[in-house]
Every structure is written in structure tokens, then in C-alpha cells.
Amino acid sequence: MPRHRIATVALTLALAAGWIGDAAAQQPANRLKVFSGAQNQKNTRDTPALLEADHMTYDQELGVVTAEGRVEITQGERMLTADKVSWYERDGRVTATGNVVLVEPTGEVAFADYAELQEEMKNGVIRRLRMLLSDNSRLVASGGQRSDGNRTIVDNVTYTPCNTCREDRSRPPLWQIKAKRAIHDQANKIVEYEDATMELWGVPVAYAPRFSHPDPSVKRQEGLLPPSPTHSTYFGMSYQQGYYVPIDESTDVTVTPRITTKRGAQMAAEFRQRTQTGEYWMDGSATFVEKYDDNNNDTGDKYWRGHIRGAGRFELDDKTRYGFNVFRATDSTYANLYGISTLNTLTSRAFVERQDGRSFGSINAYSFQNLRPNADQGISPIIGPFAAYNYVGEPDKFGGQIGADVSYLSLYRTRGTQTQRASVNPYWKLPYYGPMGDVYTLQVQMRGDGYWSDQTVGGGTPTTVNTYGFAGRAMPLAMLDWRWPFVRPGTDVNLLVEPIVNFIATPNGGNSSKIPNEDSQTYEFDETNLFSVSRFPGLDRYDGSPRVNYGVRAGAYSVGGGFTELIVGQSARTVENTAFAPGSGLRDQISDIVGRITVAPTPYLNISNRIRYNPHQRTMERYEVMASAGTAALNGGVTYARLNKSLFTSLTGDQEAIGLTGSARLTRNWTVNGTYLTDLTGGGTLRTFGGLRYTDECFDIMFFVDRNNTVDRDIRPSTTYGVRFIMVNLG
Numbered sequence: 190m191p192r193h194r195i196a197t198v199a200l201t202l203a204l205a206a207g208w209i210g211d212a213a214a215q216q217p218a219n220r221l222k223v224f225s226g227a228q229n230q231k232n233t234r235d236t237p238a239l240l241e242a243d244h245m246t247y248d249q250e251l252g253v254v255t256a257e258g259r260v261e262i263t264q265g266e267r268m269l270t271a272d273k274v275s276w277y278e279r280d281g282r283v284t285a286t287g288n289v290v291l292v293e294p295t296g297e298v299a300f301a302d303y304a305e306l307q308e309e310m311k312n313g314v315i316r317r318l319r320m321l322l323s324d325n326s327r328l329v330a331s332g333g334q335r336s337d338g339n340r341t342i343v344d345n346v347t348y349t350p351c352n353t354c355r356e357d358r359s360r361p362p363l364w365q366i367k368a369k370r371a372i373h374d375q376a377n378k379i380v381e382y383e384d385a386t387m388e389l390w391g392v393p394v395a396y397a398p399r400f401s402h403p404d405p406s407v408k409r410q411e412g413l414l415p416p417s418p419t420h421s422t423y424f425g426m427s428y429q430q431g432y433y434v435p436i437d438e439s440t441d442v443t444v445t446p447r448i449t450t451k452r453g454a455q456m457a458a459e460f461r462q463r464t465q466t467g468e469y470w471m472d473g474s475a476t477f478v479e480k481y482d483d484n485n486n487d488t489g490d491k492y493w494r495g496h497i498r499g500a501g502r503f504e505l506d507d508k509t510r511y512g513f514n515v516f517r518a519t520d521s522t523y524a525n526l527y528g529i530s531t532l533n534t535l536t537s538r539a540f541v542e543r544q545d546g547r548s549f550g551s552i553n554a555y556s557f558q559n560l561r562p563n564a565d566q567g568i569s570p571i572i573g574p575f576a577a578y579n580y581v582g583e584p585d586k587f588g589g590q591i592g593a594d595v596s597y598l599s600l601y602r603t604r605g606t607q608t609q610r611a612s613v614n615p616y617w618k619l620p621y622y623g624p625m626g627d628v629y630t631l632q633v634q635m636r637g638d639g640y641w642s643d644q645t646v647g648g649g650t651p652t653t654v655n656t657y658g659f660a661g662r663a664m665p666l667a668m669l670d671w672r673w674p675f676v677r678p679g680t681d682v683n684l685l686v687e688p689i690v691n692f693i694a695t696p697n698g699g700n701s702s703k704i705p706n707e708d709s710q711t712y713e714f715d716e717t718n719l720f721s722v723s724r725f726p727g728l729d730r731y732d733g734s735p736r737v738n739y740g741v742r743a744g745a746y747s748v749g750g751g752f753t754e755l756i757v758g759q760s761a762r763t764v765e766n767t768a769f770a771p772g773s774g775l776r777d778q779i780s781d782i783v784g785r786i787t788v789a790p791t792p793y794l795n796i797s798n799r800i801r802y803n804p805h806q807r808t809m810e811r812y813e814v815m816a817s818a819g820t821a822a823l824n825g826g827v828t829y830a831r832l833n834k835s836l837f838t839s840l841t842g843d844q845e846a847i848g849l850t851g852s853a854r855l856t857r858n859w860t861v862n863g864t865y866l867t868d869l870t871g872g873g874t875l876r877t878f879g880g881l882r883y884t885d886e887c888f889d890i891m892f893f894v895d896r897n898n899t900v901d902r903d904i905r906p907s908t909t910y911g912v913r914f915i916m917v918n919l920g
Contacts (some may be wrong), residue, residue, distance in 0.1 A: 239263040242274070252278035260285070266294035269306070282307050289315075295375070295406055296323035312336050315849040318343055324405035325886070326350035326917070328568045330371070339375035340866060346379070350917040351887035361391030363888050366400070379406045403917050409435040414443070414699060423526070425451035441464040452478050455527065467512070469501030474527065481560070481903040494523045511541040521560040522902050533560050547581035562902060567604035570707065571719040574599060589619040596728070598707075606705050607643045612636070612728050630670040637663045638728060642705045660703035664731055666695040668722060689758070691720045691738035699731035700768045706880030708728055714774040715801065715811075716785045719758045724766075724775060736762035740784075751791055757784030772833065774801055781810060794818045808833070831869075845869040858885050874898055890914035 243258025253593035254276040262269045272287025282305065289301040298321045306313035312335050320328040326349065333343030348371065351362035369381035379401055387395040414431035421427065431445035438460040447455040457474035475495035480488045496519070502512040516535040526528040535558040542551035554573030561564060577596040586589050598610040616634035623629065640663040674687040708727025714817070718724050719740055723732040740758020760780040767776065774781030782802045789795040795818075803809040810833040812850040817826040832844040846869060864878040880893035895909040 234742075235446075237260055240274075240276075268292040268461050269304075271304075280307070285314075291315075292865070297321065299624055306335075324350065324403045324917075325485075326405060328371070337376075341373040341375075343373075343617065345369065346382070348382075349887065351885070361388065361883065361909075364389050368400075373404060375404070378410070380402045380404050390650055404587050409433075409441065413437060415913065415915045417911065417913050419909055421909035422907035423451065423905065424449040424909075426603070452476070458725050459729070464503065465503065466505070467503030467510075469503075469512075471497070471498065471499035471515075473497040474529070476527075476685050481669050483902040485905055487779070494519050496524055497528055498529075508545055509541070509543045513540070514538045518560070519561075521564065522904050524560070525901070526904050533556065535560065547583075548579060550576075550578040552576045565604070568602055572598065572600045573601075587619065588621075589617060600707060606611070606707070608707060609641045610638060610728070612638045627671065627673040630668075632668045632722075633666070634669075634722075635663065635665050636731070637661070638704075638731075640704050642703075660701055662701065662731065664695060664699045664733065666693065666722065668693045670720065681748055683747070685742070685744045687742045689720060689738075689740050689742060693722065693737070694735050695733055697734040697764050697766075699733045704729060710768075714781065714783060716756050716758070716783045717801065719756075719783055720758065732766070733768070734762045734764050734766050736760055747790070749791075752791055753786070753788045753790070755784070755786045757782065759783070772810070774803065775807065779804065819852075823852070824852040825849070843870060846875070858883050863874050887917045888914070 196320045201759040224235045231886070240256060240260075242256035242260040245254065247254050255273070256276070257273045260269075260271050260274040262274060265313040269283075269285060269291050270505075271285035273285070275284045275285070285304045285306070286302070289299075289304045291299040291301070291304065291306075293299070298319075299315065300319040301315045302317040304313060304315045314332070314334040316332045318328075318330045319334055320330075328343070328614065329347045330343035331345040333341055344918075346369075347365055347367050349362045349365035351364060353362060356359040357845055365388050367386050367388060369384035370382070372381045372383075373379075374381070380403070381399065381401040382397075383399060385397050385400040386393050387397075388658075393807045403412070411434050412432070414433055416428065419427045419429075426446060427449040429445060429447040431443045433441065433443050437548050443459045445457040445459075447457065449455070453476060455474055456477040457472065458471040459470065461470040462468065473496060475493060477491060480490040480492050482488055486551070487550065489742045496517065498516045500512070500514045502510065506508050514882050515537045516522045516530070516532075517537065518529075518535060524532070524535070537556045537558075538553060539916065540551060540553045542549070552577045556571050557569045559569050561706040575596070575598050577594070578594075580593045581593040588859070593613065593615040595614075596610075596612045598608070600606070600610075601610040605887075614636040616632055618630065618632045621629040621631070641659050666697060669692045671690045672687055673694075674685060677684040706729045709725040709730035712725055712877050714724055720738050725732055738758065742754075742755065742756045744752060744754040746752045759782045760775070762778055762780075765776060765778055769775040774783070777843045782804060783800065784858070785797065785799045787795070787797045796816040797814070799813040800809060802808075809831070812829075812831045814827070814829045816828075817824065819825055826849070830844070830846055847867055849865040850863070852860060854860050862880050862882070864876065865879075866875045867873065868875055874896075875898055877896040878893065880891050882891040891913045893909075893911055893913075895911075896906075897909075898906045900906065
């Protein structure tokens, strides 16, 4: 019977069976909508079914509809195709034979030789099952049965997410699970196995009487995370494995014990939660171990070591946010020793901030934990509050713009300086574009700072200790910034040359010995702050004296995406500025020359060179080279840095180091990578890391060796060997 006439026959059969309503009778002539019952009845046979086939017959005596040839049945979000389908009217049963394919709403596709289904194709039995799951993993079984629409039991099952070998389909996959029986509970989203055997490359390696893992639809499931076995000089043999617990849709916790042969046990945990207004997370760890002194000698005592860390971000409305950061450790080497952090200072912070148009305001509180050797925690500051408001007005009819920076700082210590500071800096800025393309920016400001301090340390000399009350300053400033960009478009390359001159008029001084220095002690003169109004990162020191900053920016930009950029410049002032330390490059009337050049002709090559040159002593105070080259398959990088001791303190000495990184894809699945860092001033190799990694659609494993030569109190050179692996769907 021609296919286009099927609907007429099927419609007659359906009407005879009493399964179709008035609405269904008006469907297009090439489809049939069959109801299991009236649409207003709340039972399992409410969902309409659409059936299409090449041939169809109806046995009225037996109440059987038989469809043959490219049979398709769609009911709800499920679809069944087969060579032959029989529909038994009296018990609502459907049998399908020949090339049976059942597509589930979850994306799973089942292939079988024979299937018998009931209750809207939710329940039934199936023979010779092959199933493709939603994540492309596969399951094969001799047969099985389905009940309650969400529970499938299969026998003699094999499961794997690994692809079969294209050249030899008979070769076993990388790993697979074979079991006497498997139960897929779709309601609880879990697959359970009985008498399960794990095979690697077809070789049995593990057995479990019962075993389970989440089904492919699960993104968060309680259970064990991938283990991390390692061996190191300090810890000995170590085994670490987390256990993940999703508490609800927005909250979860991970508990990670670590067992070592030399340093006992460590327990770590992480808690995460999303709320209606934001999210936060906290982690921490603890261990009870032997106590060592700074020379790494066992004192015979034991003590608790650990850390706590966390962060949170929340929104009050679309303009206002608040949150926190916290990081604390029981001692100064714990975080580094246990691989938690390499920071020298741990910072905790609470804040509220508001962005309103172009203006921004915030209130912060800070505390710090200094982890450096022999650090005195009593002089670590506690800041609260630190309030700041940056106002930026709308441009006026001439293009001018009014703004102001206002702040208040309150700083406390258990020993040392106590400081309160109020600062206000109103300004007016006017840009102007000349007829020849030159660009001018005029800015005038009046900075005022008021201090109340007690026990000021180092006001005049490094050993000065005095007690002061109020101190203040008012420093006007005018700046004219001039730039003249010359652009030459080209067919393949566009060229840019832009001379820049920056004139600043402001009084000399402004740095009374009565004003403490809390936030301007660490600074670096480079190309990023060459044209800045102030080279100090904070407000406690003022960059005074009239001066001119000058330089040039140039670039060549290829239409293919490659480019070369250069910026170089210098600063000259009327008098020496003693607010800057000797050797900083800014103290003398003529500053050091700073610059950077970046060459990136293709996406596969990038070279950057930064310098600071002292023209008085004709020495290179800072020289840095960073280069990377290669593709995803083969790449490498080198970083070289030589820094003069004047960048730090006279006790630090010159710094010179080189670091190398590289990665190579050996095959489609195998990758090798490494890192090397050495101190060229006599410290020798600092760190060496090498890893070999295998990845495919079902397996990720990495073997690595890490040699760390750091010496810091109870931290001593150590070598760590380890392996990390992930099996898809198993963890």
C-alpha cells in the first residue's frame, strides 16, 4: 500500500478502536494522532501517539493494529522506529521487531532486535540491547526490562565511554566495566552494577560485588573524586582523595583527607554556596605534626597547623556590592609547605562598593599576616575603615570635566605607628584636539592631605622614632599633556609614530618627616607610569617638583594581525627629589630611561623586552626578556630577568634568573611538558618540573616529577613524584 494512503487506513482503524477524539480527526492527512484515552483524564494513557508506516492492517477480532515498513511512533518526547510494530488494543501493549530504535527524552538512544513496551513506551522488555548514552558512552547487554518509566535492569552488561579502535573494532577499549547485572535508576540518576569487573585494555584489574556511578545527565553527584598518590622527600608516600557532597542545588562541600608516611594525616574541606544575591566559598585544613625549628631540627613537640581561606561576593542592587576575602594560616611556612599558597603576605578584607554612573565609592577593612622570616606581627597594620570616593562629572559644553578623589584611612597596630588620614583631590580636565591632529590635555588639581599620627617610625632617618600629632599639606598641580600621533596606512602594514610630552608644574617637597609612609614604600619606575601624575602607588608620599616627561610610542600593525610596538621615555625635573630612594631611577634631576618593545609578527611568536637604563652610571638597572613561540602541538617560552639591588634594599643584592617552559604533543593523545627555573646569581636551580600526560574521550592521566630547591626555615629541598588521573563518569 503506498505510504501516502496510510493515514486513511490508520484513521479508520483508530476510530474502530475508539482511541481518537474530534480534534485528532482534523489532523493533516499524512499523520495520525492516536490517544490512549480522553485528553481530560489524568492517567498514564493521556499522551497522544503519532504513527506512520508503509503498510498497516487491523485485526478487529483480536484488536491488533500491525504496521510494517519504516514504522515510526512518536509519543510525547519518545520516539520508536522498527521494521514491524504490533499494537494490542486491549492491553495497550506494543511489540517491535527488526532494527528497533528507541530515542529517550534525555538523549539516550537504545538499539535492539526485539522490544515489548507498555504505558506510553515507558515500561517493557528488550532483547540484545545496545545503548548510546547522552555523553556518547556506550552500554551493551543481552537483554533487560524497564519499569516505572525510569528504572532499567539489564543483564550481562558492558559499559564504556571510550571509543573503539577504528582500524580494529575487535580490540577492547581503553577501559570498560563488565557486570552480571546493571540497574539504571533515572529518577535518582545513578547506574549500579552487580558482580562488576574493571578492565584496562581488556585485562581485568579490579573486582567489586557492587559498584555505582552517576549517569551521564548528572553534573553534581555525591561520591569520591579522583585520587592523587604522590611521593616526596618531605612527606614520603602520600595519598589524597576528596569526597564530594552536593547538599542542595546551590550548596556543596568537599572533604579531602591526606595520608602521608612521614608527616601523618591532614584533613581539608571546602564549602561553596550560591545565594539569591551572590556566592561565597570557604576552605580550610588542619594537621597535628612534629614541630621543627627554623633550622629544620625536630624539637620533640607536636602542634596543630592549618589554614582558613574564603571569599564572597554579593549584590544589594544593580549598583551596590559587598563581600569579603579571608586568608589566615597558623604559622608562616604552612601554606607554602602544603602547596596551598606561595604568597609572602596573607590578606583579609571586607568591603562595600557602589558604582553610580562614572563615579565609584567603597569602604574597606584590611588585616595582614606577614609570612616572611623573623616578621613581627605586631607591626602588621589593621586598616579600618579605608573609605574612598571617586567622582567624575559629565563633560561641559567645552568638553571640560570636573572630578574629585576623596578618601579617609584609619590604620592601627599593636606596636608602632597609628595613623588617620583624610585626603581630597579636586581636579578639572580639558582635552583639546588641534587642527593638525595633535592632542592636548590640560589638568589642574589641588591635593590636600591631613594626618594624625602617633609613634611615627623613620620620619627623618631609618632609626628615627618620634611621637607627633597633626600634620598636613596642600599641593597644587597643573599638567599639560601633548601627543601628536602620525599614522601611515599601508596595503599590508599600518605605521604609527606618536611623540608624547608631559609638563607638570607643582611645588617641590610636600613630604614632611611628620607624615608617616604606609602605602608608598614599594614603587617601580617603568614605562607604565612614565607619564603618570604620581609614580607613588599610594598617597603618603607626594611626587613633587616641576618636571617634564617625554617619550615616543611607535608601532607597526599588520593587516594579518601581527604587530610590533615600542615605547621609550625619560623624565627631567628641576631639583632632586629625595622622596625617592637612591637607585630608584627617579631621585636624580634626569631620570633613568625606561622602555618596552614587543614583537609579535604571527600568533605563534611573541617577544617582549623591558628595560631601565641609568644614563649617569651607564648601567642597565632592569632587563627583562619574555618570549614564547609555537603552536598547541609544540610550544616553548623563556623568561629572563636581571634586576639591580636598588630596586629592593641594599640587603637583597642583585637578582638574575631565567625560566624555561615547554610543551610538545607527541601523538594525538600523549603530551609532555616541563618547567625550569634557575637563579643565575649563585642560587642554582630553583625548580624543575616535568610531566607526561595522556588524554582521550574517556581517560586523563598525568605522571609528573617536581623538584623544588627552596630553603626557608622548615622548608627544605624536596622531590615529588606523583600521578593524577580521571576516568570519565567514574572520577
